[in-house]
Amino acid sequence: MGTNRELARIFEEIALILELEEVEWKPRAYRNAANGIENLSEDVRDIYKKGGQEALDEIPGVGKGIAKKIAEYLETGRVTKLQELRKKYPRSISALVTLEGMGPKKVKRLVKELRITSTDSLEKAARQHKIQRLEGFGAKSEEDILNAIRTQKVSKGRMLQDKAMEVAEEIVSYLKKNAPVDRLDYVGSLRRMKETIGDIDILAVSKSGQKVMDVFTKMDGVKSVLAKGTTRSSVVLEEDNIQVDIRVVPESSYAAALIYFTGSKAHNIALRKVAISKRWKLSEYGLFTRQGKKIPFRTEEALYKKLGLSFIPPELRENRGEIEAVKKGKLPDIVALNDIKGDLQTHTIYSDGTRSVEDMVKAAQDMGYEYMAITDHSESARIAGGMDRRKLEKQLKEIEKVSKRHKIKVLKGAEVNILKDGKLDYPDSVLKRLDIVVAAVHSSFKMPKREMTKRIIKALENPYVDILAHPTGRMIGKRKGYDADFERIFEAAAENGKALEINSEPQRLDLNDENILMAKRFNALFCINTDAHDTAGLNMMKYGVGQARRAWLTKKDVVNTWPYNQLKKVFKRIPD
DNA sequence: GCCGTTTTCGGCCCGACTGTTTTCAGTCG
Numbered sequence: 001m002g003t004n005r006e007l008a009r010i011f012e013e014i015a016l017i018l019e020l021e022e023v024e025w026k027p028r029a030y031r032n033a034a035n036g037i038e039n040l041s042e043d044v045r046d047i048y049k050k051g052g053q054e055a056l057d058e059i060p061g062v063g064k065g066i067a068k069k070i071a072e073y074l075e076t077g078r079v080t081k082l083q084e085l086r087k088k089y090p091r092s093i094s095a096l097v098t099l100e101g102m103g104p105k106k107v108k109r110l111v112k113e114l115r116i117t118s119t120d121s122l123e124k125a126a127r128q129h130k131i132q133r134l135e136g137f138g139a140k141s142e143e144d145i146l147n148a149i150r151t152q153k154v155s156k157g158r159m160l161q162d163k164a165m166e167v168a169e170e171i172v173s174y175l176k177k178n179a180p181v182d183r184l185d186y187v188g189s190l191r192r193m194k195e196t197i198g199d200i201d202i203l204a205v206s207k208s209g210q211k212v213m214d215v216f217t218k219m220d221g222v223k224s225v226l227a228k229g230t231t232r233s234s235v236v237l238e239e240d241n242i243q244v245d246i247r248v249v250p251e252s253s254y255a256a257a258l259i260y261f262t263g264s265k266a267h268n269i270a271l272r273k274v275a276i277s278k279r280w281k282l283s284e285y286g287l288f289t290r291q292g293k294k295i296p297f298r299t300e301e302a303l304y305k306k307l308g309l310s311f312i313p314p315e316l317r318e319n320r321g322e323i324e325a326v327k328k329g330k331l332p333d334i335v336a337l338n339d340i341k342g343d344l345q346t347h348t349i350y351s352d353g354t355r356s357v358e359d360m361v362k363a364a365q366d367m368g369y370e371y372m373a374i375t376d377h378s379e380s381a382r383i384a385g386g387m388d389r390r391k392l393e394k395q396l397k398e399i400e401k402v403s404k405r406h407k408i409k410v411l412k413g414a415e416v417n418i419l420k421d422g423k424l425d426y427p428d429s430v431l432k433r434l435d436i437v438v439a440a441v442h443s444s445f446k447m448p449k450r451e452m453t454k455r456i457i458k459a460l461e462n463p464y465v466d467i468l469a470h471p472t473g474r475m476i477g478k479r480k481g482y483d484a485d486f487e488r489i490f491e492a493a494a495e496n497g498k499a500l501e502i503n504s505e506p507q508r509l510d511l512n513d514e515n516i517l518m519a520k521r522f523n524a525l526f527c528i529n530t531d532a533h534d535t536a537g538l539n540m541m542k543y544g545v546g547q548a549r550r551a552w553l554t555k556k557d558v559v560n561t562w563p564y565n566q567l568k569k570v571f572k573r574i575p576d
Numbered sequence: 577g578c579c580g581t582t583t584t585c586g587g588c589c590c591g592a593c594t595g596t597t598t599t600c601a602g603t604c605g
Contacts, residue, residue: 025588029577032588063578101594103603138596188605201605227593232605234593245605247592260590265605272589283590 003045007070008038010079016094017085019104020111029061035266036061037070039320041517043487048074092118100148109134123149151241158196159240160476161543162506165190167242168200171219179215181206183254187261188245191314193546195509196476199243203261209248216246253285255299260284266319267312274307274323282307315549332554335528337545339561342371343538345415345438345469345501345529350395351376351386353533357395357402363535365408371564373411374399375438378425387414389430396433409564411435411574415469420444422458424465431464435574438501438529440469445482452484457492466571467527468493470503470510481510490519499527499559499570504544505537516551525570527559 015030036059037044047055048071056067069079089111096107096119110116113134114125125131126142126149168186176184181204185191188201206212209230217225217235226234226243234245249257260268261284275282279290287295287306297303301311309326313334316322325331346360347353353360357374364372376395377386387395396412403410413436417425424431424439431437439459447455459465471489472481493500500519503510508531511519516526528544530537548558555561559570567574 026577028588029579032578061578065577101603105602136595136597136601140595144595229593232592261605263605265589268605269589276589281590285591 003043003074004037004040007044007073008034010034010073010082011037011066011069013091013094014079014082014085016097016104017082017089020089020093020108022108029063030066032061033059033066034061035319039266039318041320041521044070045074090117095119096122099145099152101144102148109136119149119152151236158198159242160506161190161193161195161197161509161546162540163240164197164200164242167237167239167244168202171200171202171244174219175202175204175212175216179204179206179212180208181212181248182251185258187258188263191262192264192317193315193543193550195512195547199245201261202244202246203254203257204246204248205251205254206248207250212246212248247284249284252294252296255297255303256282256286257284259300259303262314262317264318267317267322270319270323271307274309278307313549315546316552318550332552334549335545335553335555335558335561336549337542339555339558340369340528340541340545341563342369342373342409342560343530343532343541344373344411344413344436344467344527344560345375345503345531346372346538347376347415347531347533348374348395350374350391355534357398358405359535360532360538361402361406361408361410363538365406367538369408371409371411371567373413373436373438375413375415375436377442378414378416386417386425392426392430413438415440416465417442418455418459420447420455422455424459424462428464431462432573434464436466436571437464438467438469439465441473441482445473445479447482449483449485452482453488456482456484456489460489460492460496460498464573465498467499467501467529469501469529470505470508470531471500472510472515474508474510474512476507476509486515487518490515490524491522493519494522494524497525497570499525502526502528502544502547502558504528504530504540504542504547506540506543509543509547511547513547513550516547516553520551520553520557525559526553526557529560 011030011034015027019027040059053067053071056062056070057064069081073079093111096102097104114130116122116125122145126145129142131137131142132139168190172184172186175181183205185203186200187203190197190200204212213228213230213233216233217228221238222235223238224236226236232247234243236243247257247261272282275287281288287303289295295306297306304311312322312326322331343364348355348357348360379386379388399410399412412434414434415438418439418441419425460468472486474481500511502516528548530540532538559567
C-alpha cells in the first residue's frame with residue numbers, strides 16, 4: 001500500500017471514530033482530506049520532502065491541523081490522535097460499520113449498551129436475542145445483522161469487471177424486453193470502468209415504476225429482495241450474491257439521474273458545489289433555482305454546459321481534478337476503444353493458447369485491426385507450453401505463411417520470461433530475429449524488493465525488449481503484485497524507450513489506473529494488450545482501455561493507437 | 577477541521593427506504 005493510501009485510511013478511521021463520538025463536522029473534514037490525499041498523483045512523501053508542512057497544506061481538504069498529522073506520520077510512522085482514539089474504539093469496532101445497515105449511530109449504541117467490541121460479539125448478541133431488547137431495535141434488526149454478517153463472510157469483496165458487465169448486460173436486455181421502460185442503462189462504477197465492481201446499478205425511465213419493480217424483483221435468479229419501492233429497489237442474485245440496485249425516474253429527470261447514479265460520489269459532490277456557486281441546487285431530479293424552479297435539460301452534455309463545463313467522460317468522474325481541468329479547457333481527449341489499431345500480446349496453440357495462428361489472425365483482422373503480434377511463451381515457461389527453438393522456428397514460418405493470406409500486418413513475437421537474474425529466456429541471437437519482444441516475470445514472484453527491482457530493470461535495459469508485460473504481476477483477489485520499486489521501474493522503462501503494458505485481462509488489469517498515473521509522470525509510453533488465449537479473449541480490450549481512460553491517457557501515450565508506419569519509433573525491429 | 581470573486585466566521589450535498597419510536601432516526605447511495 002502506498003503512503004497516500006495508508007494516510008487516507010488513517011484519516012478515514014479518525015473520521016469514523018469521531019462520528020461514533022458524535023463530534024460535529026470534523027468527520028467530514030477528515031474524509032475530505034482522505035479523499036484529497038488518495039487522489040493525488042504525487043506521493044505525499046515527495047511533497048513533504050520538497051515543501052515541508054506548508055506544501056502539505058496545499059493538498060485539497062488538508063489544512064494546518066491535518067498537515068501536521070501527515071508530517072507526524074511521515075516522521076514517526078504514527079498519528080498520536082488515532083492511537084488515542086483507538087483506546088476507546090479499537091479497529092474491530094470500526095470494522096462494524098462495514099456491515100450492511102450498520103452506521104455510526106447504531107454501532108455506538110451497541111458498544112455502549114451491550115459492550116459489543118467486534119463482529120463476533122455482535123453475532124453472538126444477535127443469536128442470543130439481546131439486541132431486540134434495545135429500544136429502536138426489533139426482531140428484524142437482529143435478522144438483518146445476522147444476514148449482513150453472513151453476506152460479508154461469503155462475498156467479502158468485489159467482482160471482476162467482465163462478470164459485472166455480463167450480468168448487467170443480461171439484466172438490461174431482459175428489462176428492456178419485459179418491463180414498461182422507455183430508457184434503461186447500467187450506471188455506477190461499472191459505467192466508470194472501475195477495476196472491480198461492488199454492486200450493479202441500473203437506471204430506468206418509466207411511467208410505471210411499480211410495474212418495473214414487479215418485473216425486476218421477480219426476475220429469474222433473484223435470491224432475495226432487500227428493498228422494494230416505486231422508485232428504488234435492490235435485490236441479491238443467486239449468482240455470487242451479486243447485489244443489483246435499480247432506480248426509476250421520470251423522463252425529465254433522466255439526464256440528471258444519469259450523472260447522479262454514475263457517480264462517483266466525490267464527483268457529484270463537486271458538481272453540486274459548482275451548482276451552489278451559481279445559486280442553484282443539483283439533485284438526481286434535476287437542476288433547480290433557489291425558488292425551486294426546474295431548469296430544463298435533456299442530456300448529460302447539456303447539464304455540464306449549464307454548469308459552465310463541458311462533457312466529462314464517466315471514467316474521469318472521480319474528482320481527481322477533472323472539473324478544474326474542464327474549467328480551464330484542459331481536459332485531454334482521452335483514448336477510446338476504437339482508437340486501438342492492434343493487439344500486441346496474443347497466444348496460440350504453439351504455447352498455452354487454444355486457437356491456431358490462422359484463427360487468431362483472422363479474428364483480429366475481423367475486429368478491424370491494422371496490425372497484431374503473436375507472442376507465445378518462451379522456452380522456460382514449461383507449464384504454459386513454452387516454445388523451444390525448434391518449435392519457435394516452425395511458428396515463425398507459419399506466421400509468415402498465414403500473414404500472406406491476410407491484410408492485417410502480423411508481427412512475429414514472443415512473450416519472453418525474465419529470468420531470476422534479469423536475463424531473458426532466449427539468447428540475443430534469437431531475440432533479434434523477432435519483430436517484437438514482450439518481456440515478463442513468470443517465476444520467482446517472491447524475491448526481495450531490491451532484487452526484483454534490479455531484475456526487471458535489467459530486462460528493460462536489454463536492447464531487444466520492446467514491451468514490459470503485466471508489469472506488477474498482481475492478480476485481483478488472488479495475489480498481490482511483486483514487491484518491487486515500481487517508481488524506479490517505470491522510470492527505467494521511460495528512459496529506455498520501452499512500452500509498459502496495460503494488460504486488459506479482467507483479473508489482471510495490470511497496470512491499473514494508479515500505476516498508470518505514476519508511470520505517466522515519467523512520460524512513459526503504454527501499450528494496451530489483451531493477452532488473449534483464444535479469439536474471445538481479444539474482446540477484453542475494452543477493460544484495458546477503461547483503465548487507460550481512467551488514467552487520462554491520450555492516443556499520444558498509447559502506442560497501439562498509432563498507425564503501423566509510426567510504430568517503428570518505439571519498436572525498432574518491426575518490418576516496413 | 578477546512579474553506580472563501582458576495583465570506584477569515586459561519587457554513588459544510590440531497591433524497592429514498594426501512595423498521596419501529598405513530599412521526600422519525602438511521603442508513604445508503
